[in-house]
Amino acid sequence: MNDADVSNQIQQMVKFIRQEAEEKANEISVSAEEEFNVEKLQLVEAEKKKIRQEYERKEKQVEIRKKIEYSMQLNASRIKVLQAQDDLVSSMKEAAGKELLHISHDHHVYKKLLKELIVQSLLRLKEPAILLRCRKEDLELVESVLHSAKQEYAAKVNVHPPDILVDNQVHLPPAPSHHHAHGPFCSGGVVLASRDGKIVCENTLDARLDVVFRKKLPEIRKRLFGEVTV
Amino acid sequence: MDRAELTTEQVLKRDIPWETYMTTKLITGTCLQLLRRYDNRSESYRAQLLDDDGPAYIRVFVSILRDITKEETVEYVLALIDEMLTANPKRARLFHDKSLANEDTYEPFLRLLWRGNWFIREKSCKILSHIISARPKAREGIISNGEASYSKSKLTTIDDVLKGLVEWLCAQLKAPSHPTSGVPTAISCLSTLLREPLVRSSFVQADGVKLLVPLISPASTQQSIQLLYETCLCVWLLSYYEPAVEYLGTTRTLPRLVEVVKGSTKEKVVRVIALTLKNLLTKGTFGAQMVDLGLPQIVQSLKAQAWSDEDLLDTLNQLEVGLKDNIKRLSSFDKYKQEVLLGHLDWSPMHKDPVFWRDNITNFEENDFQIICVLIMILDTSGD
Numbered sequence: 001m002n003d004a005d006v007s008n009q010i011q012q013m014v015k016f017i018r019q020e021a022e023e024k025a026n027e028i029s030v031s032a033e034e035e036f037n038v039e040k041l042q043l044v045e046a047e048k049k050k051i052r053q054e055y056e057r058k059e060k061q062v063e064i065r066k067k068i069e070y071s072m073q074l075n076a077s078r079i080k081v082l083q084a085q086d087d088l089v090s091s092m093k094e095a096a097g098k099e100l101l102h103i104s105h106d107h108h109v110y111k112k113l114l115k116e117l118i119v120q121s122l123l124r125l126k127e128p129a130i131l132l133r134c135r136k137e138d139l140e141l142v143e144s145v146l147h148s149a150k151q152e153y154a155a156k157v158n159v160h161p162p163d164i165l166v167d168n169q170v171h172l173p174p175a176p177s178h179h180h181a182h183g184p185f186c187s188g189g190v191v192l193a194s195r196d197g198k199i200v201c202e203n204t205l206d207a208r209l210d211v212v213f214r215k216k217l218p219e220i221r222k223r224l225f226g227e228v229t230v
Numbered sequence: 231m232d233r234a235e236l237t238t239e240q241v242l243k244r245d246i247p248w249e250t251y252m253t254t255k256l257i258t259g260t261c262l263q264l265l266r267r268y269d270n271r272s273e274s275y276r277a278q279l280l281d282d283d284g285p286a287y288i289r290v291f292v293s294i295l296r297d298i299t300k301e302e303t304v305e306y307v308l309a310l311i312d313e314m315l316t317a318n319p320k321r322a323r324l325f326h327d328k329s330l331a332n333e334d335t336y337e338p339f340l341r342l343l344w345r346g347n348w349f350i351r352e353k354s355c356k357i358l359s360h361i362i363s364a365r366p367k368a369r370e371g372i373i374s375n376g377e378a379s380y381s382k383s384k385l386t387t388i389d390d391v392l393k394g395l396v397e398w399l400c401a402q403l404k405a406p407s408h409p410t411s412g413v414p415t416a417i418s419c420l421s422t423l424l425r426e427p428l429v430r431s432s433f434v435q436a437d438g439v440k441l442l443v444p445l446i447s448p449a450s451t452q453q454s455i456q457l458l459y460e461t462c463l464c465v466w467l468l469s470y471y472e473p474a475v476e477y478l479g480t481t482r483t484l485p486r487l488v489e490v491v492k493g494s495t496k497e498k499v500v501r502v503i504a505l506t507l508k509n510l511l512t513k514g515t516f517g518a519q520m521v522d523l524g525l526p527q528i529v530q531s532l533k534a535q536a537w538s539d540e541d542l543l544d545t546l547n548q549l550e551v552g553l554k555d556n557i558k559r560l561s562s563f564d565k566y567k568q569e570v571l572l573g574h575l576d577w578s579p580m581h582k583d584p585v586f587w588r589d590n591i592t593n594f595e596e597n598d599f600q601i602i603c604v605l606i607m608i609l610d611t612s613g614d
Contacts, residue, residue, distance in 0.1 A: 027463075031505070
């Protein structure tokens with residue numbers, strides 16, 4: 001082989017090796033690019049997922065906060081309603097209490113009432129010896145009906161008329177007025193007790209108002225507010 | 231026109247009368263000047279010219295190809311460009327220079343693909359794929375070819391270029407214009423173009439995948455080995471693209487690949503096929519098919535051969551592991567149970583694996599031998 005042939009052959013070999021190398025390089029480049037694409041896609045998806053989760057979490061939090069807020073508001077307004085109802089009912093009681101004062105001014109009606117109250121208390125106590133207390137201003141009226149009350153009681157129950165002692169030492173407090181607006185007061189009525197003081201029957205107008213009020217409260221509420229269950 | 235094989239060297243020996251073209255106003259004075267400066271010079275001189283003002287020369291070439299139809303001249307200019315790119319492929323970037331933004335640099339080559347003799351077509355194809363590969367990658371998906379401010383009707387968009395080129399390539403594969411180099415040229419071109427997602431999708435849509443399949447067969451001569459290598463390269467590139475993988479699943483590509491890899495001694499062929507198999511392993515039913523075709527054993531014997539490429543060894547190892555996993559997964563008892571209960575018994579690998587039977591024998595007892603009962607029922611009722 002002469003030089004030209006040798007050189008030719010070398011050229012060929014160089015060309016061949018070069019081509020093989022380029023092909024391999026191309027393959028490496030393609031693999032790398034594809035791997036990059038896949039990796040990039042995965043990263044993007046992962047981040048997207050993270051962000052989506054983050055926002056889902058935030059959304060949930062906002063939902064929860066909304067619910068809490070709503071429930072708080074609901075409770076607050078319920079309380080307001082209850083309070084208003086309560087206030088209304090209380091003001092009713094007050095108004096009723098005020099009306100009670102008028103009763104003791106009408107002596108005719110009041111006298112009758114006192115008698116009946118005394119009889120009622122006697123019936124409850126069923127004691128032979130009673131201590132009676134009333135307001136200072138009612139003393140006269142009480143004295144006047146005492147006898148007929150005793151008789152009525154005795155007839156009803158078929159016993160001897162009891163012995164009623166009117167307490168002249170201690171009186172029930174007077175009617176409420178501007179002077180002692182916050183002090184103890186009594187709108188009328190009597191308090192009876194067994195002589196030893198162990199059993200007491202409070203039959204003052206205020207006490208009776210309390211009793212009726214408490215008893216009738218459900219019906220009062222129903223009439224005022226209907227069947228609203230709060 | 232039927233000629234004996236034209237070569238670039240022969241073409242460049244011609245003497246083109248550029249002056250006459252100028253007098254007939256087919257080229258401008260500047261064109262002539264540049265041509266005279268460039269023509270018939272040494273490579274180093276030309277390198278200098280191109281470094282100084284490459285785009286200007288490109289413009290000259292492109293305008294000649296656009297305006298002049300004389301075959302010899304066209305061949306000559308194509309040969310010039312071919313020579314220029316062979317000497318330094320990076321020069322393809324010159325075609326995308328901003329100064330050429332309002333020139334349609336693709337159009338002449340696209341047109342020449344379809345007319346003229348084989349020399350013209352072949353060179354146009356080569357040059358076009360160089361230009362396409364060299365285009366600047368803007369943001370993903372948005373490729374600039376002067377689209378921005380110029381009316382789209384004036385210039386061929388890259389989509390059209392790719393479609394046109396893929397169309398031509400598929401036509402070549404189906405019915406080559408040239409008996410021996412038609413198909414190799416097309417495959418060579420495809421193996422560089424298929425790197426791009428756009429080309430992959432065009433190619434699959436043009437139903438080109440099935441044209442590759444017959445080319446996958448064991449090769450012995452130098453040329454056919456090169457062709458085989460490049461075809462497998464194309465298949466490998468396509469295996470990164472989902473729709474192509476789905477399509478491949480419907481063809482008999484896998485058995486052919488396995489056949490080739492079994493018998494091949496050429497490292498690069500084995501390498502590329504191994505990479506392809508690695509990609510396909512996790513997709514669809516390829517894994518099961520591979521096991522059926524006896525790939526695990528083939529991989530074993532391939533590993534035993536002394537390849538000089540460590541990457542190849544890596545890939546073979548990965549294949550081996552992947553196949554083992556596959557077998558394990560396919561053999562899970564639950565899958566078997568499901569098959570029996572559905573009545574769809576298939577000869578998947580687990581049915582033949584003795585290890586599977588040994589391990590799972592106790593599992594048959596559950597539910598009062600339910601599986602056995604169903605099997606009996608199938609045996610009773612089934613016809614095949």
